[in-house]
Amino acid sequence: MTTSNPSRLGPLSYLIFSSRWLQLPLYLGLIAAQGIYVVQFLRELWHLVSTTLFHNGVDAGGVESAEATIMLTVLGLIDVVMISNLLVMVIVGGYETFVSRLRLEGHPDQPEWLSHVNATVLKVKLAMAIIGISSIHLLATFIKARNMDGETIMWQILLHLTFVVSAVALAYIDKLTQPVGRHAEAH
Template sequence: MKKVEHAVEAGIFNSRWALAPFFIGLICSIFVLLSGFARELWHLLTHFTTLSETDTILGILALVDMTLLANLLIIIIFSGYESFVSKLDISNHEDKPGWMGKVGFSTLKVKLISSIVAISGIDLLRTYMQLDNDSTISLEIVQWKLMIHGVFVISGLLFSVMDYLTSKSGNNH
């Protein structure tokens, strides 16, 4: 019976590797995002003399938005892989980011919601800047975006408070 228990436990433990394809998929999505970034940058570079100030700012905000999303994906890939699959054996690598190996699941949740709030804020700013130029943006759309952004902000604050209280209680699981 002990052998069966050990085999089941080994199977459960090794099942964490089923997550590896998800992280590989996220890496592929960074390259998809990079192609969108390159297209937007190319558009800005080739049309900068004809773009209005608002269109230039909107283009730059789109680049910032994609950069934040790519950073978020990197954090999720590295910390998720290290938290749930296996440690990355790069401790002696000269380019190892300082946060690697220090971002646990709790910190990851706070970073995730912070990035979502930033991305939502940029989208809201883009919507605001397009109000004069785009008649398809209704007041109802703006209100929904404001409410959703507010929910993200409140969720981020609650996650931060929960993380703070958990760390103070000494229960870091």
């Protein structure tokens, strides 16, 4: 691997190459957003604990059973975790791919996927995470289906299927664009 010496670059090339650092505030903002998701997770967890221990689990209208309320709250917690995982993939993978190396080789906590991340792998992983998040939302919709109109449910199913088809298409394109032999090494 060759490393370029910044002094060898012309001023315009150096400016263009250095512009990748403008993404740093974006990644720092995503880290702040992840902190907000931690607060949201703790609030939803507290709501689950307090509802389960101190109330009968029925909402103000008396419509949902205790089991449905607990299940919807747990799905909300899972949703927050999956979105947080998505943020980690974007922050770590995006920074490593587009800004600068993290130099985590040999670190015991280095994510396995980071060693072979590139823009295409990141897109496929993000698509799979989005499908997982969409699945959680769809499951919550099915639990609340009797209180929802059919058109809303239909659009949520179509949106979820669109995510699935998009992810399959991205994975297929990735497979088609891989050099011969790389597929066996990557998996």
